[in-house]
Amino acid sequence: MSHNIEGKVVVITGASSGLGEATARLLSAQGATVVLGARRADRLQALVDTLTAQGGKALALPTDVTQCAQVQCLVDAAVEQFGRVDVILNNAGLMPHSPLERLKITDWDRMIDVNIKGVLYGIAAALPHMQRQKSGHIINVSSVAGHKVRPGSAVYAATKHAVLALSEGLRQEVKPYNIRTTVLSPGAVQTELVDSITEPDIATAVRQIYEMAISPDAFARVVAFAMAQPDDVDINEILFRPTRQEL
Numbered sequence: 001m002s003h004n005i006e007g008k009v010v011v012i013t014g015a016s017s018g019l020g021e022a023t024a025r026l027l028s029a030q031g032a033t034v035v036l037g038a039r040r041a042d043r044l045q046a047l048v049d050t051l052t053a054q055g056g057k058a059l060a061l062p063t064d065v066t067q068c069a070q071v072q073c074l075v076d077a078a079v080e081q082f083g084r085v086d087v088i089l090n091n092a093g094l095m096p097h098s099p100l101e102r103l104k105i106t107d108w109d110r111m112i113d114v115n116i117k118g119v120l121y122g123i124a125a126a127l128p129h130m131q132r133q134k135s136g137h138i139i140n141v142s143s144v145a146g147h148k149v150r151p152g153s154a155v156y157a158a159t160k161h162a163v164l165a166l167s168e169g170l171r172q173e174v175k176p177y178n179i180r181t182t183v184l185s186p187g188a189v190q191t192e193l194v195d196s197i198t199e200p201d202i203a204t205a206v207r208q209i210y211e212m213a214i215s216p217d218a219f220a221r222v223v224a225f226a227m228a229q230p231d232d233v234d235i236n237e238i239l240f241r242p243t244r245q246e247l
């Protein structure tokens with residue numbers, strides 16, 4: 001089903017590791033042009049060099065998604081270099097779990113800034129181009145935590161519930177422009193996400209839960225599935241987990 005992937009210009013935020021990196025690798029192998037944003041410029045450039053050496057088309061732009069102008073530059077670079085933006089994967093995120101009573105306000109602010117505002121800035125950057133093109137696909141990353149709240153995950157879950165709400169509102173509003181919208185809600189996937197937990201005891205507990213986490217390639221395949229559908233088919237929401245995940 002790679003016919004609707006080849007030749008597409010795909011912007012990916014949070015492409016320096018985990019789900020974003022795996023998706024960049026898979027889509028590039030299937031003939032997409034990938035435009036990659038994250039803060040760690042060295043990791044992004046190494047990935048671009050690898051994809052280019054394999055015959056792919058890729059561009060890296062250091063991007064902090066909490067800065068609206070930087071996200072705009074990332075999407076504009078895709079349009080300037082490759083003529084259009086077909087897909088944006090608003091993927092950058094972090095998950096510093098902790099009980100509310102520990103008052104980790106800096107962590108709360110970072111989650112709101114990256115997980116919610118970063119997604120909004122991605123939408124703001126891509127939407128005018130896609131409206132003009134009368135085509136496009138906006139893919140946002142929520143989580144199982146966008147569906148379920150547990151002690152210690154309240155703020156992260158709130159940000160991922162917000163991504164679900166934004167995605168549903170967006171879905172309804174962009175119909176006149178022939179733009180597709182997808183929100184993906186993964187369960188535990190083996191990435192660097194747990195490293196964003198700042199409380200050592202919580203990090204240890206979450207690492208144990210993540211022993212059954214699945215490969216980021218599973219996420220990349222889900223993105224490819226949504227993209228590869230014919231243009232008149234809009235995969236709006238996918239929730240998936242490791243087979244062994246109870247929550």
Ligand SMILES: NC(=O)c1ccc[n+]([C@@H]2O[C@H](COP(=O)([O-])OP(=O)(O)OC[C@H]3O[C@@H](n4cnc5c(N)ncnc54)[C@H](OP(=O)(O)O)[C@@H]3O)[C@@H](O)[C@H]2O)c1
Nearest residue numbers: 014016018019039040064065092093143188189191192193
């Ligand atoms: N892994 C899971 O189990 C899981 C489950 C459900 C949902 N998710 C969601 O999946 C997404 C990707 O996470 P992951 O699991 O792949 O974790 P990861 O390996 O830690 O990757 C997170 C990515 O986000 C980027 N990022 C963080 N802050 C950023 C900022 N201010 N500006 C730009 N990029 C930023 C990081 O790049 P830099 O540090 O280089 O900026 C990195 O590329 C997140 O939204 C996460 O909530 C993950």
